[in-house]
Amino acid sequence: MHLTIVGCGFVGLALARQLQDDRSHLRLTLTTTSEERLAELQPLAEQARICDATDAISLKQSLRDAEIAVFCLGPKGNSQVDEDGYRNTFIDSFHCLTGLLPQLPQLRQIIYTSSCSVYGDAQGAWVSESTPTNPSNGHGAVLVESESLLLAIDQPQRRVCVLRLGALHGPGREFKDRFENLAGQTMPGRGQQFTNWVHVDDVAGAIRAAMTEMWSGVINLVNDQPIRLAELIDRTLSSEGLEPIRWGDDPKPASSGRRIRNTRLHALGYVLKHPKPTF
Numbered sequence: 001m002h003l004t005i006v007g008c009g010f011v012g013l014a015l016a017r018q019l020q021d022d023r024s025h026l027r028l029t030l031t032t033t034s035e036e037r038l039a040e041l042q043p044l045a046e047q048a049r050i051c052d053a054t055d056a057i058s059l060k061q062s063l064r065d066a067e068i069a070v071f072c073l074g075p076k077g078n079s080q081v082d083e084d085g086y087r088n089t090f091i092d093s094f095h096c097l098t099g100l101l102p103q104l105p106q107l108r109q110i111i112y113t114s115s116c117s118v119y120g121d122a123q124g125a126w127v128s129e130s131t132p133t134n135p136s137n138g139h140g141a142v143l144v145e146s147e148s149l150l151l152a153i154d155q156p157q158r159r160v161c162v163l164r165l166g167a168l169h170g171p172g173r174e175f176k177d178r179f180e181n182l183a184g185q186t187m188p189g190r191g192q193q194f195t196n197w198v199h200v201d202d203v204a205g206a207i208r209a210a211m212t213e214m215w216s217g218v219i220n221l222v223n224d225q226p227i228r229l230a231e232l233i234d235r236t237l238s239s240e241g242l243e244p245i246r247w248g249d250d251p252k253p254a255s256s257g258r259r260i261r262n263t264r265l266h267a268l269g270y271v272l273k274h275p276k277p278t279f
């Protein structure tokens with residue numbers, strides 16, 4: 001089987017590493033937009049290629065033999081906070097992909113790592129894949145549009161699987177890395193909003209299952225336990241022996257976030273390696 005991973009950042013690299021056990025029956029192509037990363041990716045794959053997915057020629061070269069394409073690309077640098085950067089990364093890349101499809105007859109599955117941010121703020125309610133999307137900002141709206149572009153090309157002979165990821169944690173992005181600088185600080189609000197997390201090993205594991213079992217449609221990819229922000233930060237700081245955070249007054253009404261259901265993920269038979277956050 002020939003697989004191309006477009007975008008080998010935190011998720012793509014974790015997936016490539018997990019797939020090393022399958023190398024005997026897998027021809028793996030990894031992509032990066034930067035020359036400097038080729039040496040890091042090359043040992044993990046049949047080939048590592050420069051590919052900007054918004055460029056038809058390089059995307060076609062990267063997907064030329066791929067039966068499965070995993071898109072775990074994300075905006076680079078400052079574009080992470082810039083809606084235009086999101087649009088350029090996701091929408092332009094997926095327009096490019098859809099334009100290339102007639103030239104990629106061997107492609108039988110497309111997997112895309114989207115985000116639970118497409119649900120917006122549900123005032124603390126539970127949301128599932130059947131809950132209508134309601135993004136709270138332009139970034140989320142771009143992700144909804146990206147999903148729609150891909151879901152529109154789903155066919156029996158070329159399945160599309162959209163995995164809606166919670167916030168990521170794992171080696172290199174541990175809770176302590178995110179929160180230790182908050183020790184002893186005063187933060188507005190009470191931190192009562194729910195957050196939803198998934199360990200990067202589970203993202204890689206679920207993508208692997210999606211490939212082997214040919215998952216399609218939209219699937220939430222989060223652990224079993226939504227956690228209030230205050231509890232997450234308090235437990236992280238306490239386990240590191242750091243001073244607790246103080247919550248202050250916030251003139252704005254607090255958002256309560258949302259709790260993401262992962263019932264479909266379980267129904268598909270995926271067993272989470274990290275079912276709840278550990279500290």
Ligand SMILES: NC(=O)c1ccc[n+]([C@@H]2O[C@H](COP(=O)([O-])OP(=O)(O)OC[C@H]3O[C@@H](n4cnc5c(N)ncnc54)[C@H](OP(=O)(O)O)[C@@H]3O)[C@@H](O)[C@H]2O)c1
Nearest residue numbers: 007008009010011032033034052053073074115165167168
């Ligand atoms: N991080 C989170 O907490 C989180 C939460 C929910 C959903 N997600 C979704 O998960 C995905 C992956 O997240 P991540 O944390 O692994 O992101 P990441 O570490 O930022 O990696 C994204 C990769 O995309 C590549 N890339 C950027 N622009 C590209 C383009 N035009 N064409 C091809 N490749 C391009 C970059 O490759 P090079 O740098 O090698 O050039 C980068 O390594 C994102 O789509 C994001 O929406 C992430």
